[in-house]
Amino acid sequence: MNPTPRVETPSTKTIRQDILVIGGGAAGFFGAITAAESNPGLKVTILEKGREVLSKVRISGGGRCNVTHACFDPVELVKHYPRGHRELLGPFYRWQPSNTVTWFESRGVPLKAEADGRMFPISDQSSSIVECLLNEARSAGVSIRTNQAVAQIKHHESEGFEVNTQDGHIYHAQKILWATGGLKPGPAMKLLSQWGHHMVDPIPSLFTFQIKHPLIEGLPGLSVDEAEASLCGTRIRCRGPLLVTHWGLSGPAILRLSAWGAREIHQAQESFDCDIDWIPNVKDAGFGLESMMKQHPNKQLHTLSPFDLPKRLWQRILDILGFKLGMTWRQLNSKQVRLLTESLKRTTFHVSGKSRNKEEFVTCGGVDLKEVQFKTMESKKLPGLHFAGEVLDIDAETGGFNFQAAWTTGYLAGKAMAESAW
Numbered sequence: 234m235n236p237t238p239r240v241e242t243p244s245t246k247t248i249r250q251d252i253l254v255i256g257g258g259a260a261g262f263f264g265a266i267t268a269a270e271s272n273p274g275l276k277v278t279i280l281e282k283g284r285e286v287l288s289k290v291r292i293s294g295g296g297r298c299n300v301t302h303a304c305f306d307p308v309e310l311v312k313h314y315p316r317g318h319r320e321l322l323g324p325f326y327r328w329q330p331s332n333t334v335t336w337f338e339s340r341g342v343p344l345k346a347e348a349d350g351r352m353f354p355i356s357d358q359s360s361s362i363v364e365c366l367l368n369e370a371r372s373a374g375v376s377i378r379t380n381q382a383v384a385q386i387k388h389h390e391s392e393g394f395e396v397n398t399q400d401g402h403i404y405h406a407q408k409i410l411w412a413t414g415g416l417k418p419g420p421a422m423k424l425l426s427q428w429g430h431h432m433v434d435p436i437p438s439l440f441t442f443q444i445k446h447p448l449i450e451g452l453p454g455l456s457v458d459e460a461e462a463s464l465c466g467t468r469i470r471c472r473g474p475l476l477v478t479h480w481g482l483s484g485p486a487i488l489r490l491s492a493w494g495a496r497e498i499h500q501a502q503e504s505f506d507c508d509i510d511w512i513p514n515v516k517d518a519g520f521g522l523e524s525m526m527k528q529h530p531n532k533q534l535h536t537l538s539p540f541d542l543p544k545r546l547w548q549r550i551l552d553i554l555g556f557k558l559g560m561t562w563r564q565l566n567s568k569q570v571r572l573l574t575e576s577l578k579r580t581t582f583h584v585s586g587k588s589r590n591k592e593e594f595v596t597c598g599g600v601d602l603k604e605v606q607f608k609t610m611e612s613k614k615l616p617g618l619h620f621a622g623e624v625l626d627i628d629a630e631t632g633g634f635n636f637q638a639a640w641t642t643g644y645l646a647g648k649a650m651a652e653s654a655w
């Protein structure tokens with residue numbers, strides 16, 4: 234059994250610290266632990282507005298926590314970040330998934346990679362990650378204070394930061410790690426703009442598409458191993474497995490498209506057209522269909538689907554295009570081959586809205602990356618202020634990449650705060 238970690242409810246009203254971490258999520262914890270372990274003499278405190286810390290880690294990955302991704306080449310890794318790919322390259326050379334794996338494994342939490350590269354604790358329980366972070370924070374002497382919503386921060390040249398919480402506590406610190414997660418318009422954005430920071434408009438990313446269309450109606454649960462989804466009127470296209478849901482379309486291809494096209498979709502007020510190529514790996518579908526005609530002339534069209542397409546999808550395409558039951562492959566004429574080719578290579582769906590992906594959703598937008606020094610995660614506007622995690626204008630495709638950004642930026646910020654002169 235792991236010892237119960239110490240989570241404090243503050244009793245004194247004015248508290249002096251060396252480093253204050255605002256936000257008890259993945260990035261805040263990683264930053265706090267790194268700082269305290271790198272410089273054990275420092276007083277490090279996490280202020281969390283909620284009653285619980287690490288609440289997103291707990292619910293993440295459907296309760297299993299997709300901690301990171303088995304992609305160990307920084308150049309490949311950054312390709313999964315619609316926002317932040319340029320800025321994260323250097324940081325990933327300093328802290329990347331292999332470091333995350335070693336960090337957790339050396340602290341008693343072995344990880345495993347699934348076939349698609351997603352990495353989870355072997356226990357398949359997010360609580361393994363939560364307990365590990367709580368225990369490491371406790372061992373490193375980090376104080377954790379819950380129910381501490383930071384409401385105001387003042388900065389004095391000589392004295393550093395004065396942080397006021399909603400319940401009247403005052404904290405003083407030389408350095409602050411701002412790790413409050415995805416920004417929403419409100420007081421936090423006002424606070425940051427008082428120091429000259431600009432925020433890229435926060436909007437949602439990683440969502441599924443609401444679609445009503447006869448081609449997918451009544452087919453929830455149907456999946457295609459590899460499809461290509463593209464945003465009409467743009468060059469944005471993403472590949473991966475595709476899933477039909479009760480509401481429309483989901484699966485990695487759609488989630489990737491929602492991330493890469495987040496801004497365009499938001500501008501279109503979530504009403505837009507999306508094309509699906511059901512067989513993106515097939516270059517010449519017409520040739521493939523003609524081969525089927527030669528190989529299986531007497532087989533019925535409806536009973537033999539080409540290109541390993543799920544039979545229910547193939548039958549639905551045939552029905553919608555008006556092909557009669559009982560028709561054989563030999564009976565196809567060239568016009569019909571063209572018609573089928575066009576449908577298989579491009580079905581246009583109108584998307585009328587978005588639904589939350591229950592596995593993961595994140596904020597696109599946040600603190601402008603131009604205003605952050607990526608070696609130290611320090612603000613270029615206000616020395617002593619550091620950032621980590623989703624508060625930054627960084628977000629990724631689904632697959633453990635969002636947590637990896639939190640671990641990496643938290644690590645760099647913690648290291649820099651601990652090492653800078655006191």
Ligand SMILES: Cc1cc2nc3c(=O)[nH]c(=O)nc-3n(C[C@H](O)[C@H](O)[C@H](O)COP(=O)(O)OP(=O)(O)OC[C@H]3O[C@@H](n4cnc5c(N)ncnc54)[C@H](O)[C@@H]3O)c2cc1C
Nearest residue numbers: 256258259260282293294299383413414622623633635636
């Ligand atoms: C349902 C769901 C599942 C997910 N699953 C995965 C997954 O499996 N893999 C993956 O890579 N990503 C996943 N994500 C995304 C991932 O959880 C986030 O990218 C990650 O948690 C960001 O970490 P963070 O520390 O920056 O922010 P957060 O985890 O949001 O933590 C920020 C903390 O700051 C606190 N806070 C905010 N304002 C204040 C304030 N004023 N004062 C004090 N405290 C404050 C908040 O209460 C919160 O606890 C998931 C997200 C969701 C919503």
